Amino acid sequence: MRFRAKIVDLACLSHFSRIINTIAKLAKTCILRLTVCKLYFIVSDKVANGGASLWCELSQGNFFDEFQMEGVAAEHNEIYLEFVPENLSRALKTAQSAKAVKIKLTNKHCPCLRVAVELPSLSSSSRIVTHDIPVGVIPRRMWNDFREPSVPDFDVSIYLPVLKTMKSVVERMKNLSNFIVIEANLSGEMNLKIETDLVSVTTHFKDLGNPPWASEDGCQSSAQCRDLESMAEACIDIKKLQQLLAGQQVNPTKALCNIVRKRIVHFILLHEEVSLQYFIPAIA
Amino acid sequence: MKCVIGGAQLRVFGRAIHAIARISDEFWFDPVEKGSVLPVFRCVNVLERNVEKCSISTSPSEHHITFQLLCRHGVVKTYNLTFQECDPLQAVFAKHMCPNILKVHSRLLADVMIHFPTSQEEITLSVTPMKVCFKSYTEEDTDFSRTMLTEIQLSPEEFDYFQVGVDSEVTFCLKELRGLLAFSEATSVPVSIHFDRCGKPIAFSIEDLLLEASFILATLCEAEKEAASPEPACCPQPWDSSRTGMDKSDQASMDGASNAATAAPKKPQQKGNTPSMDPAKPPSASAKQEVKNIPRGTERDVPGRAGAATAEAAGGEATEAPYAKFHSLFFGAVSYKEKEAIGDTFQSLVTASDTEEELGALQSSPVL
Numbered sequence: 001m002r003f004r005a006k007i008v009d010l011a012c013l014s015h016f017s018r019i020i021n022t023i024a025k026l027a028k029t030c031i032l033r034l035t036v037c038k039l040y041f042i043v044s045d046k047v048a049n050g051g052a053s054l055w056c057e058l059s060q061g062n063f064f065d066e067f068q069m070e071g072v073a074a075e076h077n078e079i080y081l082e083f084v085p086e087n088l089s090r091a092l093k094t095a096q097s098a099k100a101v102k103i104k105l106t107n108k109h110c111p112c113l114r115v116a117v118e119l120p121s122l123s124s125s126s127r128i129v130t131h132d133i134p135v136g137v138i139p140r141r142m143w144n145d146f147r148e149p150s151v152p153d154f155d156v157s158i159y160l161p162v163l164k165t166m167k168s169v170v171e172r173m174k175n176l177s178n179f180i181v182i183e184a185n186l187s188g189e190m191n192l193k194i195e196t197d198l199v200s201v202t203t204h205f206k207d208l209g210n211p212p213w214a215s216e217d218g219c220q221s222s223a224q225c226r227d228l229e230s231m232a233e234a235c236i237d238i239k240k241l242q243q244l245l246a247g248q249q250v251n252p253t254k255a256l257c258n259i260v261r262k263r264i265v266h267f268i269l270l271h272e273e274v275s276l277q278y279f280i281p282a283i284a
Numbered sequence: 285m286k287c288v289i290g291g292a293q294l295r296v297f298g299r300a301i302h303a304i305a306r307i308s309d310e311f312w313f314d315p316v317e318k319g320s321v322l323p324v325f326r327c328v329n330v331l332e333r334n335v336e337k338c339s340i341s342t343s344p345s346e347h348h349i350t351f352q353l354l355c356r357h358g359v360v361k362t363y364n365l366t367f368q369e370c371d372p373l374q375a376v377f378a379k380h381m382c383p384n385i386l387k388v389h390s391r392l393l394a395d396v397m398i399h400f401p402t403s404q405e406e407i408t409l410s411v412t413p414m415k416v417c418f419k420s421y422t423e424e425d426t427d428f429s430r431t432m433l434t435e436i437q438l439s440p441e442e443f444d445y446f447q448v449g450v451d452s453e454v455t456f457c458l459k460e461l462r463g464l465l466a467f468s469e470a471t472s473v474p475v476s477i478h479f480d481r482c483g484k485p486i487a488f489s490i491e492d493l494l495l496e497a498s499f500i501l502a503t504l505c506e507a508e509k510e511a512a513s514p515e516p517a518c519c520p521q522p523w524d525s526s527r528t529g530m531d532k533s534d535q536a537s538m539d540g541a542s543n544a545a546t547a548a549p550k551k552p553q554q555k556g557n558t559p560s561m562d563p564a565k566p567p568s569a570s571a572k573q574e575v576k577n578i579p580r581g582t583e584r585d586v587p588g589r590a591g592a593a594t595a596e597a598a599g600g601e602a603t604e605a606p607y608a609k610f611h612s613l614f615f616g617a618v619s620y621k622e623k624e625a626i627g628d629t630f631q632s633l634v635t636a637s638d639t640e641e642e643l644g645a646l647q648s649s650p651v652l
Contacts, residue, residue: 087432094399109428122392123441129399132433 001079001137003034003105006066013101016063017092019056019274022247024085026054026278031138031146034069034079037061041085042146051281052240055148062273072140079105080138080146083113091115091131099126111135149279152266154258155232157213158184160267161205163255166192167245169203174238176201179283182241182257182265183233186210191231194238211256232261234282244278252276377485377500382478383449384411388442390468390475390490396436397465400458404434406504407458409479409486413448415439421455421504444474452481454503464488464499471495482506 007013023030023041033040038057045053060067071077095101095117102116112132119127138146160166169192173180177194184190188208194201244267254270260282267278339352353361396418400407406421419435422428440446468475468490479486483505489498 084432090401090432091434112428121439121442123439125439125441127439127442128437130435130437131399132435134429134432136429 001072001105002068002070003079003103004066004068005060005064005103007063007101007103008065008099010096010098012063013092013098014096015273017089017096018249019058020085020089020092021249022276023054023056024089025243025247026052028084028086029082030054030085032079032081032083032135033146034071034081036069036077044145045279045281050237050240052237053149053279054277056274056276058274076140076143078143080143081105081111081113082136082138083133087131087133088113088115091117091133094129095119105135106132108132111137149277152258152260152264152279154266155261156184156186157211157256157258158186158188158190159209159211160255160257161190161208163245163248163251167242167248170238170242170245173201173203174242178238179235180238180241181233181235182259183231184208184257184259185231186228189231211254232259234259234262234265236265236280236282240280244280377487379476379478379487379489379498382480382484382487383447384452384477384479385445385447386411386416386443386477387445387474388477389444390465390472392438392442393475394465394469396438397458397462399434399436401432401434402462404458406455407461408453408455409477410453411448412451413440416443416446445476450481452479454479454482454484454486456486456501456503461488461499461501464490464497467497479503 007016019041023043027043029043031040031042031044033042038059041054041056043052043054045051069077069079071079092101092115095115097120099118099120101118102114104114104116106112106114111134113135115131115133117129117131119129121127170180173192173194176199177196179194181193181195182190183193188206188210190205190208192203192205248269250271252269252271254268256268258266258268260266262282264282265280267276267280269276269278336356337354339350339354341350341352348364348366351363351365353363355361397407400418400420404420408419408421410417410419416438417435418438420431420433422431422433440448464475471490471492473490473492476489476491477486478489482503484503485500486503487498487500489496491497
């Protein structure tokens with residue numbers, strides 16, 4: 001099992017760091033899945049994460065100048081590692097002016113991702129900062145736990161409002177309540193609602209637009225039968241939503257959510273080079 | 285004692301207090317003082333803007349030290365803090381005898397330390413004539429599967445002055461050093477690092493025309509593998525624990541000698557620094573003020589490890605804190621008149637700390 005990669009371009013490094021920062025805000029530990037072409041950041045819906053799960057994938061070619069990996073076996077040419085994204089985020093934070101960043105899988109005292117940052121210095125030789133981030137190697141028999149979640153059979157799919165606006169609304173609501181209701185309909189309307197003993201607050205968004213979903217029979221059958229005005233709602237942990245929004249440092253190309261009433265809210269955030277899906281289960 | 289600090293220097297003084305506050309809740313401020321001084325200088329930027337002068341004085345009868353901030357528009361803020369007199373301590377540490385000396389701009393040190401998490405307690409500095417390396421401290425029972433380790437390698441060329449007489453690897457407390465780093469960045473003077481092998485203290489000092497500051501940190505001894513005794517295994521640089529027999533009557537002369545409360549004892553201002561106790565004594569702005577942290581136990585229970593400075597100075601505390609680390613901070617105001625008189629040999633004064641001291645309650649009565 002081998003892995004080594006190198007980033008030289010500062011813009012790529014900055015983008016990659018931002019992705020890691022986003023992940024670090026969403027989960028304490030995370031699975032990194034490496035294949036020949038892609039990297040995946042996976043958080044499965046264990047109880048530890050409050051039932052929320054994450055699937056983020058990116059093409060290595062868009063970020064790395066060099067990328068070599070050898071999986072556990074020829075027919076299973078993949079590597080699954082468990083790590084703390086905050087560590088990687090911290091290692092990359094001070095690397096923003098680096099000449100090069102190399103990441104390598106090593107095994108000195110224990111399996112580690114070694115991040116070596118070559119920084120410019122006043123002298124002729126560079127400064128080298130090395131961070132050893134401990135990782136856990138996930139054995140092949142457990143790989144099935146980390147398969148890509150399928151898109152749920154949703155009631156409503158709708159584009160999100162401008163994330164910055166949504167974030168500031170949710171942050172204020174977070175001060176008042178632990179839970180938030182997201183509801184939306186097929187006419188491009190979304191409401192964010194909180195309700196406590198003292199106060200209830202609702203923020204209305206409209207003209208958001210509903211993404212067209214193509215499937216074999218031409219449309220999501222349950223969605224077609226729906227009345228366009230009728231709202232599908234789910235009550236979720238507001239902290240999870242706030243973390244997701246807070247982690248978005250750059251506006252995605254596309255941002256939408258799929259609501260399965262009273263069951264789950266599925267967020268999809270698409271950037272040019274990376275896609276992120278976040279599932280927040282509804283509170284019963 | 286009575287002294288006055290002018291506006292611009294107040295910023296430096298305030299930052300000095302901040303640096304000291306990172307180490308200890310108390311500090312020695314000749315005359316000795318207890319209670320928290322930090323709130324007086326809490327917001328340094330505001331201080332700079334509003335305060336024209338700071339006057340520090342003691343009242344002979346009560347145990348009060350008074351900080352008076354004379355601000356703009358006639359506003360006067362007065363803080364009365366209690367203090368207890370006690371004998372000052374001083375580290376016995378001859379910088380010029382250290383085989384390893386590095387001199388570097390504080391900016392570089394800050395750039396190095398930024399790669400370590402703020403929670404990083406200890407850091408190891410490893411030098412050979414070819415390279416310098418700062419790394420997270422690890423010991424035998426470190427759980428590597430849970431700890432992220434960071435290491436920075438620098439070339440000797442990055443240092444303004446680089447002298448490595450002996451290959452060494454010293455481990456000291458980073459958290460407290462950060463106080464000095466923040467302070468030195470504000471004053472932007474180069475930082476000198478004097479050290480030896482592990483177990484001997486390491487000194488970080490900054491010096492410019494107006495002030496001199498030294499942090500002397502203990503470094504970890506390499507434990508003897510077999511030794512399980514709580515005695516410090518090897519502490520080649522013991523503190524001199526002789527008492528000088530200084531008593532209250534000498535306090536006056538100490539007062540006189542240590543009017544260097546100001547960080548900027550420009551000669552013309554010295555006439556304001558006449559000690560209240562002994563007007564005949566010429567104001568001397570060059571005494572070193574001692575600032576010392578009360579030794580405290582480390583979190584680790586590894587036997588046989590102790591900072592170099594704990595050896596004798598622990599004295600009465602050997603039983604209570606055998607693994608204590610000493611951290612001292614000296615602030616001295618330097619006057620050209622007396623500069624020659626200051627050799628590198630420190631007068632060794634009382635070293636054992638007064639364990640019977642109680643933390644005095646803070647009495648601050650700001651008068652607005």
